[in-house]
Amino acid sequence: MVMNPFKAKPMMEPGEELIATSLTPLTIPAMLARVRARFGDKVAFRQKIAGTWHELTFEQTWRRANDFAAGLIAMGLQKGDRVAIVCESGEPWTIGYFGVSLAGGVGVPLYTELKPTEIDQLLERSGARFLIASSKVLARLGDQFRGVEHLIVAGAAEARSGQPPRFLRRGRPDVVPFDDVALQATDDSRAALQARHVDPDDLASIVFTSGTTGGMKGVMLTHKNFMTNVEMSRRKVQVDEKDRLLMVLPLHHAFPFILFLTGFAVGGETTFENDLLRVRDRLAEVKPTIFFGVPALFEQIYRTILRRAESEGRLELFERGLRIVDVAKRRTGVNLGRLIFREVHQLLGGQLRLMFSGGAALRPETARHFYRLGLPLLQGWGLTEAAPVIAAQDLVQRKFLFSNYYEEHAGTVGVPVDGVEVKLIDVPEKEIYVHLHGEGELVVRGPNVFAGYWEAPKETAEAMADGWLRTGDLGHIDDEGNIWITGRSKYVIVLDSGEKVVPDELEERFSDSDLVEDVCVMPRQKRNKTQVAAVIYPNPDNTLALLAERNEPVTEDSVRVLLQQELDTIGREFAQYKRVTELILSDTPLPKTALQKVARGHVADSFSFDIERWKKSMPAAAPEQEEEEEPAPESAPADAPTET
Structure with missing residues (x-):
């Protein structure tokens, strides 16, 4: 049979074309090897601890992650084993996660502010045999770590001295200081690490997310999922090795994690800051070119x-x-x-x-x-x-x-x-x-x-x-x-008339009001009819200021009248059927997700409103600081290079 040399090649799907033209490797270990070879002694990430800058280059990151991976294997980590990570963004988080990936494990990042019972449940659901946790998080946790065989403590002076925290002495987990994991490595575990192959379709993470609805689900993401998204993000943001990124969001969430990974994969320099009150200081010091929030x-x-x-x-x-x-x-x-x-x-x-x-x-x-x-x-x-x-x-x-x-x-x-x-x-x-x-x-x-x-x-x-x-x-x-x-x-709220109300549309407009701090629009059944209700946490400062300006007493009724007038005024911008027919006041901020979205699944349909509790409920604004004064942490990374 004679082949037609002019026959058109079949068109590739967009995803196939992206992979074929990608500058980004398809696994996290391959990406780590690539940036180490390209950027070696360039600073990869940095963090200010107790007034001193701690840095790691791409070469140091590669070596520390490999040592950590070999240590995990020596401790019994098998390919596909889950490793939960519950600590603040920074060196232990990144080295820990990269080490898990190099060893063929699956990272299970968890939000540090979860309740102890929630962390315990997710440890059991994920089947995590290893847990990397900061001493700050461990101070809140109870005695139980379901299924966990090895507890790796980041930044704990007690663990470094060989004395685990009081509440762990009765437990089963083997407690190892974070910096001592690498010391567990043997020639056999290093050889096993070299032989352990990670494929693009292997699981990289299980990310538990409840979004705004409650009921956590474990999202399984592969190396290919992450690394193709890194390539997509690289092209969109046009980030490269000259960029400096400031990360202030927790890495357990997929959005900040992929942006960090994107900056790292192209050789950019990332600064971590976990204290939002320090963001202004970091912006002035780091002079970032890209800022995510x-x-x-x-x-x-x-x-x-x-x-x-x-x-x-x-x-x-x-x-x-x-x-x-x-x-x-x-x-x-x-x-x-x-x-x-x-x-x-x-x-x-x-x-x-x-x-x-x-x-x-x-x-x-x-x-x-x-x-x-x-x-x-x-x-x-x-x-x-x-x-x-x-x-x-x-x-x-x-x-x-x-x-x-x-x-x-x-x-x-x-x-x-x-x-x-x-x-x-x-x-x-x-x-x-x-x-x-x-x-x-x-x-x-x-x-x-x-x-x-x-x-x-x-x-x-x-x-x-x-x-x-x-x-x-x-x-x-x-x-x-x-x-x-x-x-x-x-x-979407479907009314008895068949007309539809989109809560987001109303919430976005209500949020423009200086009197509204948090709002959640939801359906309410009244007299067997579906109506539109709004749960609102009024901004204490602005609401009290307006009441004072009008010489009105500070009572629940006066606050309610003020907010109702505001809703009525804004409501006139919308069709009649979209207008809020019931106002529910909350004296505390509405429950939020880690990224500060109102968690609808946790918003009740009835709230109390106590004036005194409401007046004290607004978080204090970040203070203006002429000079930065940072409290000393429990401990700094033992072998991190420093530059003041």
């Missing part, structure tokens, strides 16, 4: 900028600058923010080229606040089940500086990252049909989509639709391919 953090940063201007008697000057920026933008499209607000840029380090928000929906108004300052604050969208990035906004400097494009598109999460396909499907149970209004549930497929839920085949099947991951997010896609998220399909 969640919406709540960026809102706090903007409020801090306003407070600083007010405390220095320059608020009027600041507002005049904003008006000049607005006029120039409106008349010419040119953004003068960087020129007018140079001092604000210096406050944030002076070298930021990009700020990126994820983990929760960024309010368009928050993004526009930073645009006016000449700072690009973009956002992405994803799910833990997609490792996690699905789509993100692109930064095109020409558009940012010389057009109104970003102001007009502040509500979009951008276009899908390379290698990922996104489409809309109908949601019949909510009477949502794409052909009627162009809106539907967003479904996704690509090499980053998870391998399933841990020991939950039924839930895994429910999450998929003909090979596509059901995100549960409602939205539409514009002519440019930008995705606009409008809400969660499961939370």
Whole structure:
């Protein structure tokens, strides 16, 4: 048979093309070897502990992770064994996780603020034989560690001295200080490490996530899931070895973890900071080029900028600058923010080229606040089940500086990252049909989509639709391919009239009010009818100030009247059927997820409202600090190189 040399090759799927053209290896061990060879003595990550900078180069990271892996194998770690990690972001977390990956284990990162009973349950569910935990976390835990055979303690002076914490002496786990794990390595375990092969389809992590609904599920993510998402993120953010990244979010969550991994994989320098009160200091010291955060953090940063201007008697000057920026933008499209607000840029380090928000929906108004300052604050969208990035906004400097494009598109999460396909499907149970209004549930497929839920085949099947991951997010896609998220399909309130209310739409608008700190819109049954209710935690400072301005007494009734007036005013912007018919006040902040989203599954439908408790409930603002004073930690890494 004669072959036709001109016959077209079959087109590759987007995911296949991404893998074929990727600059990123498909496993974490292969990535570690690559960056070690390329960047060797360059600083990989750093952290300030007790006033002293502790650093690790890529070469040191490789060596320490390999030593840790060999130690784990000597302690009995088999390929596929689960290793739970419950400690703050920094050297023990990263070396521990990389070591587990090199040894062929599966990392199970857990949130440090989980209740002891929750950690205990997840240890049992995951079948973790090893637990890496910080002494700070262990101080809160009880005696039981279900199924754990080896407890590795990071930063515990008691463990280093051979005296385990009091509550472990009665327990079964073998207690080993973190730095002593490498000392367990033998020639045999090092040989076993060299022979242990990790495949792209091997599990890298089981990430337990409850999202906003409660009921934790273990998301199984492979090396290929993570590393293809690293490549997708690298292309989208255009990060390289010249970038300096400041990480202030906990690494147990997929969003900060993949951004850290992306910066590491290209040779960037990452600084960890676990204390949010120190973020301003770190921005000024580190001078990052890229800064990642969640919406709540960026809102706090903007409020801090306003407070600083007010405390220095320059608020009027600041507002005049904003008006000049607005006029120039409106008349010419040119953004003068960087020129007018140079001092604000210096406050944030002076070298930021990009700020990126994820983990929760960024309010368009928050993004526009930073645009006016000449700072690009973009956002992405994803799910833990997609490792996690699905789509993100692109930064095109020409558009940012010389057009109104970003102001007009502040509500979009951008276009899908390379290698990922996104489409809309109908949601019949909510009477949502794409052909009627162009809106539907967003479904996704690509090499980053998870391998399933841990020991939950039924839930895994429910999450998929003909090979596509059901995100549960409602939205539409514009002519440019930008995705606009409008809400969660499961939370859509279907009224008796058949009309539908999307809670996210109302919550976003209510959150614009200075009187509203937290809000959750939910359905309520009254007289056998479905009605729209709003649970609101009023902002104590602003609400009390307004009551004082009006010379009104501080009572539950006066607060309720004030909030009801606010809801009524905002409600007039919406159709009659969307308006809130019941206001429920909370005297404490609503329950949140680790990334500061309101945890709907934990919001009750009845709250007490005690005036005195409410007045004391607002967390104190971060203090202005002229000089940094840091308390000494329990211990610093024993052999970390330092530079003051």
